[in-house]
Amino acid sequence: MTGFPTLLYKEVLRFWKVAIQTVAAPVLTALLYLMIFGQVMDRHVRVYDSVSYTAFLVPGLVMMSVLQNAFANSSSSLIQSKVTGNLVFVLLPPISYAEFFAAYVLAAMTRGVLVGLGVLLVTVPLVELTVREPLWVLLFALMGSAILGALGLVAAILAEKIDQVAAFQNFLIMPLTFLSGVFYSVHSLPAFWQGVSRFNPVFYMIDGFRHGFFGVSDVDPLASLAVAGACLAVVSALTLALLKSGYRLRN
Amino acid sequence: MAAILVRQVSKRFGRLQALAGIDLEVAKGEFFGLLGPNGAGKTTLISILAGLARADSGTVRIMGRDVKDDYRGARRALGVVPQELVFDPFFTVRETLRIQSGYFGLRANDDWIDEIMSNLDLTAKADVNMRALSGGMKRRVLVAQALVHKPPVIVLDEPTAGVDVELRQGLWQFIRRLNRDGHTIVLTTHYLEEAESMCGRIAMLKQGRIVALDSTANLVHRLHSLELRVRAVGAWPAALHSAQAGGNSRLVKLHDYLELEPVLAALREAGCRIEELELQQPDLEDVFLEIMQRKE
Numbered sequence: 171m172t173g174f175p176t177l178l179y180k181e182v183l184r185f186w187k188v189a190i191q192t193v194a195a196p197v198l199t200a201l202l203y204l205m206i207f208g209q210v211m212d213r214h215v216r217v218y219d220s221v222s223y224t225a226f227l228v229p230g231l232v233m234m235s236v237l238q239n240a241f242a243n244s245s246s247s248l249i250q251s252k253v254t255g256n257l258v259f260v261l262l263p264p265i266s267y268a269e270f271f272a273a274y275v276l277a278a279m280t281r282g283v284l285v286g287l288g289v290l291l292v293t294v295p296l297v298e299l300t301v302r303e304p305l306w307v308l309l310f311a312l313m314g315s316a317i318l319g320a321l322g323l324v325a326a327i328l329a330e331k332i333d334q335v336a337a338f339q340n341f342l343i344m345p346l347t348f349l350s351g352v353f354y355s356v357h358s359l360p361a362f363w364q365g366v367s368r369f370n371p372v373f374y375m376i377d378g379f380r381h382g383f384f385g386v387s388d389v390d391p392l393a394s395l396a397v398a399g400a401c402l403a404v405v406s407a408l409t410l411a412l413l414k415s416g417y418r419l420r421n
Numbered sequence: 422m423a424a425i426l427v428r429q430v431s432k433r434f435g436r437l438q439a440l441a442g443i444d445l446e447v448a449k450g451e452f453f454g455l456l457g458p459n460g461a462g463k464t465t466l467i468s469i470l471a472g473l474a475r476a477d478s479g480t481v482r483i484m485g486r487d488v489k490d491d492y493r494g495a496r497r498a499l500g501v502v503p504q505e506l507v508f509d510p511f512f513t514v515r516e517t518l519r520i521q522s523g524y525f526g527l528r529a530n531d532d533w534i535d536e537i538m539s540n541l542d543l544t545a546k547a548d549v550n551m552r553a554l555s556g557g558m559k560r561r562v563l564v565a566q567a568l569v570h571k572p573p574v575i576v577l578d579e580p581t582a583g584v585d586v587e588l589r590q591g592l593w594q595f596i597r598r599l600n601r602d603g604h605t606i607v608l609t610t611h612y613l614e615e616a617e618s619m620c621g622r623i624a625m626l627k628q629g630r631i632v633a634l635d636s637t638a639n640l641v642h643r644l645h646s647l648e649l650r651v652r653a654v655g656a657w658p659a660a661l662h663s664a665q666a667g668g669n670s671r672l673v674k675l676h677d678y679l680e681l682e683p684v685l686a687a688l689r690e691a692g693c694r695i696e697e698l699e700l701q702q703p704d705l706e707d708v709f710l711e712i713m714q715r716k717e
Contacts (some may be wrong), residue, residue, distance in 0.1 A: 176523025184511050255507035259566065261473055262501055262526035264493035421474050 174269040177260065181277030185243055192281060196239050197288035200231045206294060207353060217355040218386050219346050226412035228293050229307075229380040232286045232351035233314060236379065237372065239313035240282030242342050244274045244322030249335045252419070261420060271323070271406075278319025283311055299383060306382030306391055313398045314375040318343070320405045327419060346372045356388050371401045422485045422571065424449045424574045424605035430479030432465055432586060432629075439465040441629040444480070447598070447607060447622075449573070452600050454620030454637070455609045461626040463609045464504060467578050470503045470607075483574055484648055497525060500567035504578040504609075506559050508538065508551040514538070514562055515547040518569055525570035537565045540595055557588045568599075575599060576607045581615065591664050593619065617641065617705040640708050647675040648701040649684060655693035 185192040208224035215223045251257035260270070293299070299309055325338040350372035356364050367373050378394030381387035387394070415418070425447040432440040440462045446452045454462050468474035469481055472488050472495065480487065486494035501669070509517060515534070522530040529649060538544045541561040546554060552560065562578065567575060577596065581589045597619070600606045609618050614621060623640055624632040652670045657663065663671040663686065673684055681700070688695060 171526035171528065173524035173526060175526075176520055180520045180522070183516075187511050218635060237700040254510075255503075255505050256509045258473065258501075258503050258507060259509065259521060260524065261501075262471055263521075263570075266493075284461075317682075396482060416475060420472065 172269060173263050173265040174273055177265060178276055179385070180370060181243075181247060181273055182280055184247060185277070185281050191290060192243070193285055196235050196285045197292060200235045200289040201292050203231055204228065204296065207332075208297075215354075215358075217358070218384060221384055221386075222297075224297050225299050226355070226380075226384075227353065228290070228297050228299055229383045230376055231293075231401035232289045233311065233376045233379040234347050234350075234352045235289045236282040236286035236311050236315050237318045237347055237375065238343065239285040240278040240318040241322040241325075241339065242280040244278040244319045245279075245326045245335045245339065248274065248326035249332050252330075253332055257419070267410065271320070271410055271413055274323055275319040277318055277394065278322055279312060279315040282315035282318065286311055286315075301383055301387040303382045308382075309395070310375055310379035310382065310398065313395075313402055314372075314379065317371075317375070317398065317402050317405050320346055320402075320409045323392060323409050324405070324412065327409075327417060330418070346370055349373075350376050351388065352376060371397055374398055422449070423447060423482070424451065424515045425483060425607065426482040426485075426559070426638070427466070427470075430469060430476045430481060431467065432462075432474065432476050434571060438629050440469075442474070443629075445624060445631065445634070447574075449484075449605055450600070450603055452597075452606045452617040452619055452621050453608065453624065454623040455607060456613065456616055456623055456709060457609075457626035460628075462629040463626055464578060465629075466626070467501065467576055467607075467609070470576060471499060472496055476695060497570060498573055500570065500572035500575045502563050502567045502575070502577045502580050504582065506556060506563070506583075506586075508554075508559050508562065510550070510552045513548050513550050514543055514554070517551060517562060518565055521566045522569040523586075527570060529534055530569065533571065534565075534569065537568050541565050542591070557584055560584055560588070564595075573603070574605045574607070578609050578612065580608070581610060581612060613706045613709055614704070623705075625663045625709065627713055632715075633708075637705065641703060641705055646703060647677070647681075648671040649675055649681065650697075650699040650701065651695060652690070652697040653688060653693040656691055657693065658687045658691035661687050661691075 191272050204224065204227055208227055212223045217223060217226045251260070325335050329335045329338065349367070351367065356367045356373065359367065374389060374394035374397040377387045377389050378391045378398065381391040423446045425445065427443050427445040430440055430443045443466060451681045457463050465474060469476045470483065470488065472492055482488070483495040484498040486498060488495040493617065512520065518534045522534060538547055541564060543558070543561055543565060546558060551559065554562065581590060584592065595605060603678055608616065608620060620637050622636050624631050650670050650672055652668065657671065660674065666672040675681060675684070689697065
């Protein structure tokens with residue numbers, strides 16, 4: 171038996187013990203976005219012919235919550251352990267760097283998907299929504315949360331203080347998720363900004379995820395899957411290389 | 422096979438040579454002390470033993486397992502009580518110990534966890550959150566965490582820093598018992614009287630090198646000096662070299678006990694009447710200071 175299942179359990183227990191803050195609060199935030207934007211925009215904007223704006227908004231909000239919370243989980247757990255010094259309890263046992271990676275990323279995915287499910291559940295009474303191709307929904311949720319979970323690890327490995335992780339979150343993750351077509355279809359943007367959006371990997375994650383709900387999207391879901399897959403491969407390789415080297419963890 | 426084997430280990434942090442070619446062997450069952458001033462390299466050496474840092478060169482084995490090539494074996498054989506009072510504020514004492522045990526692949530370990538908690542007087546606090554514990558209690562949990570996987574080798578990095586006298590006594594009793602039960606103990610401490618009373622053998626580190634390595638008894642006897650403090654009435658014999666030592670006392674340096682009788686004879690002949698007499702033996706602290714102040 172290895173330490174992996176326990177590390178995963180510990181990481182899940184860690185956020186579950188403060189679920190009000192780590193699960194309920196982000197669900198409420200997403201609900202507020204939905205109520206405000208849905209209320210204001212629903213009568214003015216129609217993105218796809220068959221889809222109301224509020225319905226369009228829901229998958230984007232769900233996926234944004236999945237991604238942001240996956241990132242928040244791994245990054246805050248690791249940086250807190252680093253800063254307070256209790257990471258030593260994980261570094262002393264015979265846990266390999268790959269097991270370390272898998273446990274933190276899976277826990278991040280668990281929180282991301284839980285929050286996403288929560289957002290979806292609270293919107294059920296408010297919006298009529300069908301899931302046309304659930305496999306896409308599941309696939310993009312899992313891949314997106316894995317990518318952001320791994321990115322959270324990278325941010326926490328590189329950072330030496332908690333505010334450096336916050337900067338990573340505020341200046342990189344937030345703009346990437348907000349400017350990814352959560353609140354709009356990129357087709358409604360001027361050509362230049364449409365082009366810029368195509369360089370944002372989060373755009374493909376949200377677009378592919380949304381495709382699972384409506385069967386329509388800005389980009390072919392296979393192309394989105396390829397981009398997400400490539401991102402996952404690159405970010406995982408980077409994270410594993412950092413963990414293997416022990417950079418800023420074992421020195 | 423040695424419990425700990427360190428061969429030519431060096432470690433550099435930027436321009437600072439933290440360890441410069443350390444060689445060290447600790448036998449199974451030893452109670453070993455690692456002493457040195459702050460920055461001598463004690464914690465760096467312990468970090469390398471524990472896999473918390475990597476040596477630039479050299480080999481380290483714990484119970485014959487290489488800390489790099491067989492890190493799982495080496496880490497299973499080692500329990501470390503870290504110097505800093507660290508804890509995970511999300512969990513209770515029992516959760517902390519169960520989780521730590523699980524990290525070593527031990528799932529059904531409650532009997533042993535209960536036994537450790539009982540030995541360290543933690544049972545009453547088992548379901549209390551770590552945050553709510555006093556510093557001394559947190560220190561006990563750190564010791565318990567190092568023991569969950571029954572490691573044959575236990576390293577304690579300044580375990581009694583900031584710990585009150587009562588807990589310190591209890592802790593030492595427990596660690597002595599672990600040693601009697603066959604565990605190899607390596608200890609660093611700033612309290613030299615603790616090292617002197619507990620450790621069978623001691624290594625002294627200075628600027629990343631071992632400057633002394635011997636049994637505690639040999640180290641203490643290394644300083645061939647005794648000090649005789651005498652308060653006497655009468656004219657002090659001119660031939661007897663001494664220094665003033667406050668009050669009416671004088672200090673006479675002796676190289677060994679054989680020099681004691683001639684001193685007393687000289688005092689008798691001069692007609693001095695001895696009112697108070699005290700023979701001071703060197704302790705580990707004197708040896709430590711002598712070695713640390715010695716120029717290279």
